[in-house]
Amino acid sequence: MATGRTHRPATRSRGIPEATVARLPLYLRALTALSERSVPTVSSEELAAAAGVNSAKLRKDFSYLGSYGTRGVGYDVEYLVYQISRELGLTQDWPVVIVGIGNLGAALANYGGFASRGFRVAALIDADPNMAGKPVAGIPVQHTDELERIIQDNGVSIGVIATPAGAAQQVCDRLVAAGVTSILNFAPTVLSVPDGVDVRKVDLSIELQILAFHEQRKAGEEAAGEAAVPAAAGRGDSADQGPDGDVPAVMPA
Numbered sequence: 001m002a003t004g005r006t007h008r009p010a011t012r013s014r015g016i017p018e019a020t021v022a023r024l025p026l027y028l029r030a031l032t033a034l035s036e037r038s039v040p041t042v043s044s045e046e047l048a049a050a051a052g053v054n055s056a057k058l059r060k061d062f063s064y065l066g067s068y069g070t071r072g073v074g075y076d077v078e079y080l081v082y083q084i085s086r087e088l089g090l091t092q093d094w095p096v097v098i099v100g101i102g103n104l105g106a107a108l109a110n111y112g113g114f115a116s117r118g119f120r121v122a123a124l125i126d127a128d129p130n131m132a133g134k135p136v137a138g139i140p141v142q143h144t145d146e147l148e149r150i151i152q153d154n155g156v157s158i159g160v161i162a163t164p165a166g167a168a169q170q171v172c173d174r175l176v177a178a179g180v181t182s183i184l185n186f187a188p189t190v191l192s193v194p195d196g197v198d199v200r201k202v203d204l205s206i207e208l209q210i211l212a213f214h215e216q217r218k219a220g221e222e223a224a225g226e227a228a229v230p231a232a233a234g235r236g237d238s239a240d241q242g243p244d245g246d247v248p249a250v251m252p253a
């Protein structure tokens, strides 16, 4: 999915630009696949192709990590997995709470990809008293009355909001007051948060709208009988993957 920006400045820890941070998960996903196939080294071109990123951009991104590869050999896959995981803070376990366990919240709770990437679902929280105690993905749903205690007991710093839009700001305020400093917001609303709290917004309908824009443009070009537009000039090697180039589907908060 595609990344926009958080409420943090464009440049963050140790001078790594936000756009580079947004691409690190793409490299990590490609590198993990190579690691699972026991591939020891990879060239910047191969890795860039696997991650869907331009290779010059990849080399620049890795230079921020102090990783330059070896000429004629490429990058050491296992070391890069470690380096990127460390940079992203994935070498530690992150307890996450999901608030709003409807269709989307339940689907997220059932998604195995969080745990395998170090994000443990510590609790599922919903305002519906009829859901309290019912297991979703093997975890009993807890009532919102318990929200503050759950956050504190589990040392949760990351919250996922999957409530209706009208409830999202209030849920956000409670999460922040209880100590959450990073929020992944699926509700179609703009959240306001104090300084120091990062919000990332996921909106699949916006991604579809961007694709619709490109579809419309392609149709227009065909109708005008124009010569085929090279991929890099038309939708771009990155423009079709998100607002910030080759980055995942999360929008600015």
Ligand SMILES: NC(=O)c1ccc[n+]([C@@H]2O[C@H](COP(=O)([O-])OP(=O)(O)OC[C@H]3O[C@@H](n4cnc5c(N)ncnc54)[C@H](O)[C@@H]3O)[C@@H](O)[C@H]2O)c1
Binding pocket: 099, 100, 101, 102, 103, 104, 105, 125, 126, 127, 128, 144, 162, 163, 164, 165, 167, 170, 171, 185, 186, 187, 188, 202, 203, 204, 205
């Ligand atoms: N970002 C995306 O791409 C995307 C995709 C699908 C849905 N959504 C959004 O995700 C949200 C959830 O969608 P859904 O289909 O799962 O809805 P849903 O109605 O199935 O579930 C919402 C859940 O939130 C709970 N809830 C309501 N108010 C609450 C509160 N104050 N505190 C805690 N829980 C509360 C409800 O009891 C319900 O269980 C909606 O805002 C929807 O627009 C976003």
